Amino acid sequence: MEQHFIVASGIEFKDVADHVALSSGLLFLCHRIDDAKFDKISRFTFIEKSAILGLSDENIYSWGDFCWVDYNCDNFPEISNQEIAELLYFGHKAEPFDKIQTPSLNNRYLFYAHDDGWFTKIYYKNWNDIDVLIRSLAFTFDKDQVLESIIKSKVAFWIYGDSFEVEEATFWGQWGQSLNLDKLRDQ
Numbered sequence: 001m002e003q004h005f006i007v008a009s010g011i012e013f014k015d016v017a018d019h020v021a022l023s024s025g026l027l028f029l030c031h032r033i034d035d036a037k038f039d040k041i042s043r044f045t046f047i048e049k050s051a052i053l054g055l056s057d058e059n060i061y062s063w064g065d066f067c068w069v070d071y072n073c074d075n076f077p078e079i080s081n082q083e084i085a086e087l088l089y090f091g092h093k094a095e096p097f098d099k100i101q102t103p104s105l106n107n108r109y110l111f112y113a114h115d116d117g118w119f120t121k122i123y124y125k126n127w128n129d130i131d132v133l134i135r136s137l138a139f140t141f142d143k144d145q146v147l148e149s150i151i152k153s154k155v156a157f158w159i160y161g162d163s164f165e166v167e168e169a170t171f172w173g174q175w176g177q178s179l180n181l182d183k184l185r186d187q
Contacts, residue, residue, distance in 0.1 A: 004100065005123040006130060006150070011137070012117035013066065014056040019136040020109075021052040023070035027105065029091030030067035030112075033058070042079045044087070046071070060116035067091050067112045071105040079104050094121055101125045109133075127151075 020026070025048040028036060033055070036045035047055070060066050069087060071077060079087070083104055089097040094112040100123045101107055110123040124130040135143050 004125065004127070004130075005121055008120045008122070009118060011120050013060050013113065015137055015139075016133060017053055017056045019133050020070060021049060023052070023108070024049055024072050024074070025070070025076065026052060026068045027071055027076075027087070028068050029087060030065045032063040037076075039076055039079075042084055044079070044084075046076055048076075060113075061118075063116070065112070065114055066116060067094070069102065069105060069111070070107045070109050072108070073104075073106055077104040077106075096123060 025046055027044050027046045029044075031045070033045070033047070035051075036047050038045050067090070069090070079102070083102050086097040086099075087102065090110055090112075096110060100110055108124065108126070108129045111120070112122075113120045122130065122133070124133075131147055134147060137143070
């Protein structure tokens with residue numbers, strides 16, 4: 001199975017919310033959102049596009065695990081039993097069962113975070129999606145240089161404002177990229 005992912009420390013949901021809000025909505029696998037909608041057929045909870053930015057105001061860190069998949073279709077989709085099983089596997093193991101993209105969801109990401117901003121694992125199907133997501137982050141480091149380094153080597157980064165230091169990567173899987181963004185925020 002081909003796996004494309006980054007592991008990050010320092011990226012909170014609020015950092016990706018504007019980019020994720022381009023999706024039609026989010027399907028939740030692990031969360032503590034009180035006002036999510038419930039799909040009676042799949043038994044998943046979800047929010048539509050209009051509610052995504054509102055999550056930035058939540059104390060997601062206090063939830064512990066936060067796991068979601070974006071969906072990109074006009075209405076909340078009908079999800080097959082096989083897809084439900086694969087999504088539940090991802091919610092349990094924080095890794096795809098077989099593939100990153102769920103056809104009925106037309107998703108770009110599988111997203112798992114623990115203690116929002118402390119540990120984040122983002123699976124992506126297309127490099128362009130992660131490139132755009134990283135470029136959308138409101139940090140001051142040279143994103144072109146970081147993206148180029150991610151492509152060329154399996155390294156981790158400590159990023160401080162406009163500079164970053166290469167570190168030994170500590171988390172790997174096939175095709176995985178590790179990106180440590182602790183202390184990224186302007187101080």
